[in-house]
């Protein structure tokens with residue numbers, strides 16, 4: 001995976017919140033750190049292509065704003081506080097994403113079973129607890145064949161068993177399929193020490209790759 005930023009700039013109204021002149025990231029698991037309001041979600045939403053910005057973000061030469069179809073096949077995103085239509089069931093969302101991301105039924109069943117979601121997956125999302133909602137958004141982020149998975153505060157609201165399953169999924173995707181991750185979290189990631197990991201710090205309205 002090659003992710004690059006060129007003259008990236010995000011403003012809300014007249015306020016500049018994030019600026020990245022030139023940055024190149026290769027395959028790894030990145031822990032995105034930064035204080036409240038520093039711009040972590042803004043960064044991840046920009047890469048996911050769900051907010052507009054100035055400049056260029058490219059993944060493997062696909063420009064996120066010009067080659068949107070190709071780009072979005074390669075990038076999956078789980079929001080910090082996911083919002084889904086309340087009248088749909090979890091299964092409806094999984095089916096929608098599975099079709100869009102070319103995920104097999106074997107793959108969807110695997111993730112749903114691992115997170116023990118089968119008992120409520122046919123219930124309307126409006127009846128989900130925040131942890132159930134979080135697990136649904138994480139399952140969706142792992143579907144298909146992405147090269148980059150963006151997880152915004154994935155650890156919050158997960159119970160301890162689900163946390164261990166999520167860590168296992170991340171480690172497996174990275175080691176077996178070479179999938180890279182950008183994971184924003186206020187707490188350290190409890191991943192296998194032997195995995196290549198890097199830290200990205202969002203500070204002073206820009207992004208820096210910290211030397212490990």
Ligand SMILES: Nc1ncnc2c1ncn2[C@@H]1O[C@H](COP(=O)(O)OP(=O)(O)OP(=O)(O)O)[C@@H](O)[C@H]1O
Pocket residue numbers: 012017034035036037038039040041042043
């Ligand atoms: N839709 C918006 N309109 C105006 N300002 C916004 C909007 N979204 C974010 N901001 C501003 O952009 C800055 C970065 O916000 P962002 O949500 O990216 O921070 P964060 O690092 O994810 O914070 P936290 O750790 O609290 O989740 C903040 O100053 C915030 O007020």
